[in-house]
Each structure stands twice: as structure tokens, then as C-alpha cells.
Amino acid sequence: MNGRLYLVLPVPFRVTEGKVLVEAQAANGLDRWADNFTHLTVAAPVIPESSTQNLAGFVWRDVDSLEHRDRIVCQPLPWAYTPGPFFKQLGATRRLLAKTISEAQHLQFAIGGLVGDWAAVAAMEAIRLKRRYAIHTDRVEHEVMRKTAASASGLRRVKIAVEAPLMERYHRHIIRHCALGLWHGDDCFRAYSPWCAQNHLIHDIHTKQSDLIDAKSLERKLDGIRSGGVLRVCYAGRLDPMKAPLEWLRAIAATRDLGIRLQATWYGEGALMDAAKAESTRLNLHAIVSFPGFVAERAELLGHISSAHALVFTHITPESPRNLLESLVSGTPILGYDNAYAVNLLEREGGGALVPIHDAQALGKLIAAIASDRERLAAMTVDAARNGRRFTDAAVFAERSELQRQFA
Numbered sequence: 001m002n003g004r005l006y007l008v009l010p011v012p013f014r015v016t017e018g019k020v021l022v023e024a025q026a027a028n029g030l031d032r033w034a035d036n037f038t039h040l041t042v043a044a045p046v047i048p049e050s051s052t053q054n055l056a057g058f059v060w061r062d063v064d065s066l067e068h069r070d071r072i073v074c075q076p077l078p079w080a081y082t083p084g085p086f087f088k089q090l091g092a093t094r095r096l097l098a099k100t101i102s103e104a105q106h107l108q109f110a111i112g113g114l115v116g117d118w119a120a121v122a123a124m125e126a127i128r129l130k131r132r133y134a135i136h137t138d139r140v141e142h143e144v145m146r147k148t149a150a151s152a153s154g155l156r157r158v159k160i161a162v163e164a165p166l167m168e169r170y171h172r173h174i175i176r177h178c179a180l181g182l183w184h185g186d187d188c189f190r191a192y193s194p195w196c197a198q199n200h201l202i203h204d205i206h207t208k209q210s211d212l213i214d215a216k217s218l219e220r221k222l223d224g225i226r227s228g229g230v231l232r233v234c235y236a237g238r239l240d241p242m243k244a245p246l247e248w249l250r251a252i253a254a255t256r257d258l259g260i261r262l263q264a265t266w267y268g269e270g271a272l273m274d275a276a277k278a279e280s281t282r283l284n285l286h287a288i289v290s291f292p293g294f295v296a297e298r299a300e301l302l303g304h305i306s307s308a309h310a311l312v313f314t315h316i317t318p319e320s321p322r323n324l325l326e327s328l329v330s331g332t333p334i335l336g337y338d339n340a341y342a343v344n345l346l347e348r349e350g351g352g353a354l355v356p357i358h359d360a361q362a363l364g365k366l367i368a369a370i371a372s373d374r375e376r377l378a379a380m381t382v383d384a385a386r387n388g389r390r391f392t393d394a395a396v397f398a399e400r401s402e403l404q405r406q407f408a
Helices: 025-033 049-052 081-101 119-128 141-151 156-178 184-196 215-226 246-255 273-282 298-307 322-329 339-345 360-371 374-388 393-406
Strands: 004-008 011-017 019-023 039-045 060-062 072-077 106-109 132-137 180-184 200-204 229-238 261-265 289-295 308-311 334-337 352-355
Touching: 004 025, 004 081, 004 119, 011 049, 019 025, 025 060, 025 132, 025 322, 025 374, 025 393, 039 119, 049 215, 060 374, 072 215, 081 119, 106 119, 106 308, 119 156, 132 184, 132 393, 141 156, 141 229, 156 184, 180 393, 184 200, 184 339, 200 393, 215 374, 229 246, 229 298, 229 322, 229 360, 246 261, 246 308, 246 360, 261 298, 273 289, 298 322, 298 334, 308 322, 322 334, 322 339, 322 374, 334 339, 334 360, 339 352, 352 360, 352 374, 360 374
Parallel strands: 004 039, 004 106, 039 072, 106 132, 132 180, 180 200, 229 261, 229 308, 261 289, 308 334, 334 352
Antiparallel strands: 011 019, 019 060
């Protein structure tokens, strides 16, 4: 453990009653970085209190509760995601970023936007100061924007048409100058690695060794699978366009229409909750599908995922969601749409199966086929549990920290 690491993140701080709060999984990440560095400074924008209600699924944690709080300094940055506030705050924030960059030994910036993305501004300052730095990202933001444009209003669609290519060029410039690219998931790796000389595919996971399904629990799960009965499937995440919850419901309906008895649960909240409930009603799924909402306690959520026979997903954008990792850790196979990230997760040890993107009928047929072959499902469950054993926070952050020290 050595060195002073400077992180600039998009995940916001929240300041209330004089206390600095951070999202719970991000807080765990800070402690894991601090396991590997003697000093950590983390910069992030402070979200206005009026905007916190828009962050569905956030669990806030007081930074004073961090395990390594005495070696972690929080650096609040302005919330400036529109041009006026951004350009007003740009000069002073650049000076703050440049000063901290000059004081740190190692630099890492988690880029992901255009206006208001202080991590990208920090990267530009590092270029100006001729400092080596790492870039970390977990989704191909310009492609996410383009894919969601189809459902946007006319003015929003025009805005995306302007911003997406600007963002792509901006990020290409930043990545071409970085000393280390840390790409979460294969979608990011494929998109960004051509722009960078030193690339590493990483997995951003916060599960502990104790979260891995144990041998006795796995054996009980296999006994339950082989005994037959109702198939239990789930999903855990936001109800938003990137997750395609309406297609998820159509896949569940297709499974039912093939004569399979099943129960499907979507844990989470989001902008498409009302639309998903309306689609569930239209498809006559009220007896099969439930939407219990967001589960704040992570251990409880992992318990729900572990008790399911499969996690069914319909991701339609190039992102690298943690829930697929959490499913494998829990010994629960993943069934869903084909994408580079999911393919990469499964190619070594298995533990799931994929169908072409947007083909909800094919996904329904896959679920039905696996539900009808309980030995196949049992074997897939064993594979998932074995695959998941490589994903613990201590292991992945130790590996990432060594790369950081070596290259940036």
C-alpha cells in the first residue's frame, strides 16, 4: 500500500445538516481504494437537495462511517450540468482540479458526460500539466444517448444529435492521451480500447467473499430446482429505457404462453414503472409479475436474487451493469439479450444463455426450454456459482490498484 490517489467521480456527494453523504456502493469503493493507497482524495459534484428525489435506488451513507475515513479527503465540486452554471464555475473549478492534480501521485478520472463532467475537465488539466492519468468508465455514453434518442421528444432528439458526436470526439481526445484505460465490461473495452495504448477490462463489483453462495445453500437450491414446481425469475435494477422493461414483460408473457408456470419479480423503481404496470395489465400478467419496488438493503436484495432460479435481463444499450455479476455470485444463472459484456462474463465458466437483442419471443422460448429441463438448469446454476467466485470487491480493487500504480 503506497501513494496518493486522486479520483474524480460522477457519482454525487450529498450535503445535508453539515454531513457529507455518498451512495453506498460508491462508499464501499472508496474504502477498497483506500485499502491499497496511503491517501485518497475524491472529488464529486454536490447534488442539490431538490434533485435527490430523481435518483431512484440510491442509498446514502455518511462518509464519516467509512472504514478508512482518516485517510480519505472529500472534495465537493459544483453541480453544473447546464451551460450557464458550468461556464460560470469552470475557471475556479479548473484551478482547484489543477492544484490537487499537482499534489497527487496517481490520477484516475471517471468520465461519462459533456457539460458538467468534471472528470473530463480534470483529464484536460492533466494533459495541460503533462501528467499521466487513468480513465475509468462503465458505459459507452455517446452510444447510450443515440440508442435512447428513438424514444425522445423532437427537441430532445435534436439535442442528442448535436451532443452525442461532440461527446464522442471529446472522450476520444481524453482517452488517446491517457496512460491507462480501465474499461468496465466488454462493451466499453471494445468501444474505447482502440483509442488507448494500455487497456484493461475490469469488473466494478462490491460483493464480499461472504456474499458468495456457500456449498450448503447451493445444494439446497439444486434440490429445489430438481423437485420441479414454479419457476422463479427476477430482475434487479431501474425501470428505464436502457433496461427495456416492456420487452422483459413480453418475454415473461411468451414463457407463460408456452405453458410454463412461473413467477417473475422486478426489484426496482424508475421512470417506466407506470408504463410497465400498464403493459403487465395488457398482457394479463397480474398473477405472475410483481413490482415490489426498490430494495435498499443490499444483503436482502442478494437474498432475493439467490432465491430465484434465473435473472432475466433485456439490456439494449452498451453498458456493464453490476446485477449480472451479483446474480452469478448468488449462484443464479443469467438469461437475456446478447451483448459483449454478457458474452464476456459467460465465456470462461458459463452460467447463463443469451438470445438476440430485442427478441423477446426468443427469450421467452429460452426461459421455457430451461424451465422444462431441470437438469440443464441445475448444471447452469452450478456453473453460475463457480463463475461468480472470481468477483469480490477486495480482489478486483487490488488488481485495479496495482494497474493504477504501475501505469498512472
